[in-house]
């Protein structure tokens with residue numbers, strides 16, 4: 001189920017205390033070799049209020065994402081958490097294009113930002129990952145293959161061996 005990230009602005013304006021809002025669901029994000037999709041859950045817990053046109057909120061997230069190893073291309077699922085406080089003047093222009101006239105306060109850009117902040121751009125399944133065989137493309141962490149040097153030079157994959165992965 002797609003993650004519900006919106007609160008009615010009027011509810012926050014009318015609330016006398018901080019307004020608690022918790023949701024679970026999925027959000028599709030792709031960033032470098034990392035991504036989240038329908039298989040990865042995101043939970044968030046927010047406490048927000050609007051006072052004197054200032055929106056302040058605390059946001060905690062707990063989520064799973066998938067990361068592709070830069071050497072062997074295997075994909076791992078990783079759990080991560082993040083928490084942050086935000087403060088936004090709804091009377092002034094802001095990066096999130098939110099103002100008091102917005103029908104909803106949409107947390108999605110804040111949640112996406114907090115997820116991206118935690119992703120590993122140069123993810124390796126293991127610092128000693130052996131990567132793919134430059135000759136046959138086999139995953140060398142799980143398999144062994146022996147090729148003589150001549151064969152290696154002729155292989156369409158041989159140029160891969162010159163890359164510093």
Ligand SMILES: [Zn+2]
Pocket residue numbers: 069070071072073074124125126129130131
């Ligand atoms: Zn790897």
Ligand SMILES: [Zn+2]
Pocket residue numbers: 133134135136137138145146147
């Ligand atoms: Zn091989």
